Amino acid sequence: MSSAxxxxxxxxxxxxxxxxxxxxxxxxAVVLQxxxxxxxxxxxxxxxxxxxxxxxxxxxxxxGGWLWRADGLRSPGSSTASLNAHRLLxxxxxxxxGLTRGGExxxxxxxxxxxxxxRLRLDLTTVSAQPAYAIxxxxxxxxxxxxxxxxxxxxxxxSRMLELxxxxxxxxxxxxxxxxxxxxxxxxxxxxFYYFRVARE
Amino acid sequence: MQDSSDAELMLRFQRGDSAAFExxxxxxxxxxxxxxxxxxxSTPTAEEVSQQTWLKVIDVARQxxxxxxxxxxxxxxxxxxxxxxxxxxxxxxxxxARTQSLPDxxxxxxxxERDPVLDPAVLVDRDVRAQHLRRALLTxxxxxxxxxxxxAAGVEVEAIARMVEAPRDxxxxxxxxxxxxxxxxxxxxxSEEHRA
Numbered sequence: 001m002s003s004a005x006x007x008x009x010x011x012x013x014x015x016x017x018x019x020x021x022x023x024x025x026x027x028x029a030v031v032l033q034x035x036x037x038x039x040x041x042x043x044x045x046x047x048x049x050x051x052x053x054x055x056x057x058x059x060x061x062x063x064g065g066w067l068w069r070a071d072g073l074r075s076p077g078s079s080t081a082s083l084n085a086h087r088l089l090x091x092x093x094x095x096x097x098g099l100t101r102g103g104e105x106x107x108x109x110x111x112x113x114x115x116x117x118x119r120l121r122l123d124l125t126t127v128s129a130q131p132a133y134a135i136x137x138x139x140x141x142x143x144x145x146x147x148x149x150x151x152x153x154x155x156x157x158x159s160r161m162l163e164l165x166x167x168x169x170x171x172x173x174x175x176x177x178x179x180x181x182x183x184x185x186x187x188x189x190x191x192x193f194y195y196f197r198v199a200r201e
Numbered sequence: 202m203q204d205s206s207d208a209e210l211m212l213r214f215q216r217g218d219s220a221a222f223e224x225x226x227x228x229x230x231x232x233x234x235x236x237x238x239x240x241x242x243s244t245p246t247a248e249e250v251s252q253q254t255w256l257k258v259i260d261v262a263r264q265x266x267x268x269x270x271x272x273x274x275x276x277x278x279x280x281x282x283x284x285x286x287x288x289x290x291x292x293x294x295x296x297x298a299r300t301q302s303l304p305d306x307x308x309x310x311x312x313x314e315r316d317p318v319l320d321p322a323v324l325v326d327r328d329v330r331a332q333h334l335r336r337a338l339l340t341x342x343x344x345x346x347x348x349x350x351x352x353a354a355g356v357e358v359e360a361i362a363r364m365v366e367a368p369r370d371x372x373x374x375x376x377x378x379x380x381x382x383x384x385x386x387x388x389x390x391x392s393e394e395h396r397a
Contacts, residue, residue, distance in 0.1 A: 021235075023247075038262060039214060
């Protein structure tokens with residue numbers, strides 16, 4: 001389209017837009033009144049949502065606190081916390097890699113009587129990502145007590161984690177070493193080690 | 202950008218800010234109303250459909266259903282709502298299936314309730330030409346008048362094609378024929394004035 005033709009079209013559009021009247025004051029009043037009512041309703045809804053969100057966060061914090069207290073995690077140097085074994089069939093612990101075998105800072109995991117499963121959550125933040133991992137759990141003297149093949153990691157908001165459920169019957173009192181390797185290879189050096197000490201309660 | 206600020210106003214309104222809606226309303230009410238006058242050739246019909254369209258916009262916000270859509274201007278969305286409402290009203294009144302072409306003589310029914318403001322006796326110069334153009338618009342088939350009404354409201358050809366569910370080339374063709382007829386009407390007016 002030539003610029004002259006475009007200009008003529010624009011003139012035509014201008015003429016079409018000229019005049020044509022306006023909606024009545026009543027029309028405007030009805031619309032604006034409805035808009036104000038809707039805005040007030042939306043504002044109330046938004047406020048309720050804020051309260052609902054605050055309530056949800058409070059509940060989440062309370063629930064998190066309860067779980068944290070029930071957790072069997074013992075950070076290095078901390079004392080053994082009591083655990084209500086009548087209410088939990090498993091305990092869980094987050095383990096960080098690289099702690100020295102036999103050291104004083106080894107994570108301590110209290111396993112009360114009646115617990116059937118120990119859930120170990122391995123921090124993989126410093127480990128190169130693999131499609132899946134092979135796990136071997138052994139005593140500190142090197143005796144294999146449990147293993148798992150092809151365990152996939154999962155990502156959390158701030159870190160990658162690998163979750164293992166180890167039957168509690170394999171964990172008697174003592175110190176353990178957990179070796180992690182890439183599951184894709186039959187023979188591969190273990191990528192990382194985790195150490196923890198089990199205390200039967 | 203106009204579109205993004207329209208969307209922002211709508212989102213603010215959706216959060217409960219009535220002043221944002223008033224700004225949006227002032228910005229578009231005239232364009233919407235004139236679009237509907239051109240489409241329906243009836244001021245009362247345009248007013249009724251305009252009001253219903255704005256109430257629909259408010260309802261969407263009240264339910265928190267407005268989303269900022271990429272590439273769809275607020276005005277295009279507004280005109281789409283208005284057009285759909287107009288066609289629904291027309292279908293209700295005249296029992297015409299929406300997918301069928303609207304009859305070309307629809308203006309004869311609608312012009313019976315034409316607003317006195319369209320009386321050419323009260324208009325001069327440019328207004329006379331504008332009035333003459335609107336009269337010429339009434340003689341166009343509905344499909345062409347619809348395209349011209351949307352085009353004059355600033356809706357892009359691609360958006361019109363999507364709105365009326367017709368190929369872009371068809372829209373361009375309708376627009377071309379309509380503009381040609383409107384220009385011819387203006388030329389006839391100029392010729393009459395020249396003779397006078």
